[in-house]
Amino acid sequence: MGEVKNEYTSFVDNFSSATPFHTYEWLSALENLGNKCEVAMFYENSDLVGVCPLFVKKVSLMKIYFSPIFGTETAYLGVLGSNLSGMLKELKKNMKNFFVIQPPALKIAGKDFEIENKDTIIANLDAKNSEEHLKRVRKGHRYDTRKAEKEGVSIKEDYSEKAIKQYYSLLKQTYEKSHYAPLPEKFYLDAIRNLRESGKLKLLLASYRGEVIGGAAFPYSNGVLYYWTGGSRKEKEFASLYPNNLIQWEIIKWGYEKGIGKYDMLGASIEGIKQFKLGWGGQLQGYQRIYSSKRLRLMASLYSKLGAGVKEKIRKSVRK
Template identity: 30%
Template sequence: MIKFEMLDDGDEWNRVVRASPYGTVFHTFEWMDVLEQQYKVQKIPLGIFENGDLIGVFPAFLQRKGIFNILVSPLHEAATPYAGPVVGNNKLSDVIRAFDIYSECADYYDITFSPGYVYDDNVLENLDFQERYTYILNLDQSIDIIWKNLNKKCRNAIRKAKKSDVTIVEGNSQRDLEDFWEMIEVTFQKWDTESPISVDYTRAVYDAFSQNEQFKMIFAERDGERIGGAIFLCFADKIYYWQGASYPDYYRYAPNNLIQWHIIQWAVQNGFRIYDMLGANIPSIAKFKSSFGGDLVSYSYLYKSHSSLADAGRGAYVWWRKNVKRDLYR
């Protein structure tokens, strides 16, 4: 029988996450701590136990939205694409059923799983369900093969960047983070919206992960000016494209293509096996990501309201994020 118990041992928690093919940087104890501190929500680090044995972990957050208590995994407004349980696939359906009962303390809950899970369709009978997508590049192959699998236009853009004397430099300081944030603000001005995350939150992620070399900041420069940048997160044998930005006046030099090619080369050289580009749900962004030859992979989003009032509240909130806030991370 599946049971949930609070698990506050960060080392034990991360051991489970690191050992699982479904564990991501967004499941780590440090990520939960950052979200709790920055967003003033209550983290709920659930250990998953069966017959007294720890078989997985489940990061969740309890937050207040208006009159509703909601239980979420992950915290969506924090540019956190995945969470949900980290458990063997053969136990996933039982864990979902147990969480459905556990969540009765809240008006509503949702879960966004990491890619790769498959579960019993019977689990979905009383739940709402959506498929979402990301591009994942297999790095466990030679760099020559990866280069050949790039879209032709992508290869030409990388060549153009090099011929235009665009170079790559790494950032490793708070000052570099400020430079990147200036690019973020300009990028979102282009979209006529604001970034859904704050500079303080980005600093907190940097502080939590840079010391363990899990936070990698890359810039493209031309004539001594930084014209594009990106942040990547590293965990176990996976690397994630978390944030990217560039100045519109320099798009013609293809800085973003060169940054992506640089991180792919670096990741292969350093033994990473999986590059998750985090999202293929916005057509214009998905087109860029698809050009690097990754596979289009689905992942699942489940949600349930425990009352008709909560269901109406969720509908209103989703409409607001899409039409008013214009959320680019949905």
């Protein structure tokens, strides 16, 4: 997407509902994995009025334009602009088969597409201050956070290569339980460095007696903070220290310090994780997955019913 970088970046930087996942920094990290990004650019009277990053893949002999490709740790992409339905109709006319995930603030209505409504969890950071927000946090979370502090767990920022590789090791341990593999290490090195350099990401690591036992990455832009990915050591002696709780509390406090208005914790499909996220003062909020046809939605429905091992094989084949 190098040929449209400047025009695309200018539009995204000035569009209030754009996410960190729309940024050139994020998309270039995906491209470095071998996923070529094309950008649909929408104009009115020579003025750029909308954009949509797209990754084309062949699935079951179908050429499908993904925004984003599933299995690439990209929570949202889709169309940015004021006339969403009109731009999606243009995509359907010119590309035929597409699948997009729109940010919560950018929804459409109508019968021209297949719309799947999903939920994320968003905590509004609108209390008087973080201590007032703490009253919204579930009692068990507050207790576990205090325990982590009392036991000597500490939180630090670190963007060194060593720190990112430690973080990646935590992700592998955490994902392994779900038979899911993270993307190659290079992606996390690129994405974290790129977004950090542009002031759009926080990486927090939890340490105990000199050992890193937990970590999480938080992209942010346009007044919204995102809980992207996180991992922790699974040994009982470390899990009982609740490093993830302390990380969550530290990022919420930081959000208040920086005047960030919303904390999108990304995803509510797994019940245990959903309850953990709701416990930080969050509420369910809808977002849309939009398919160009019933056939594509049916394919997605069938995919969702597959076992974890089969899903991972499909993810690997699609994101190559």
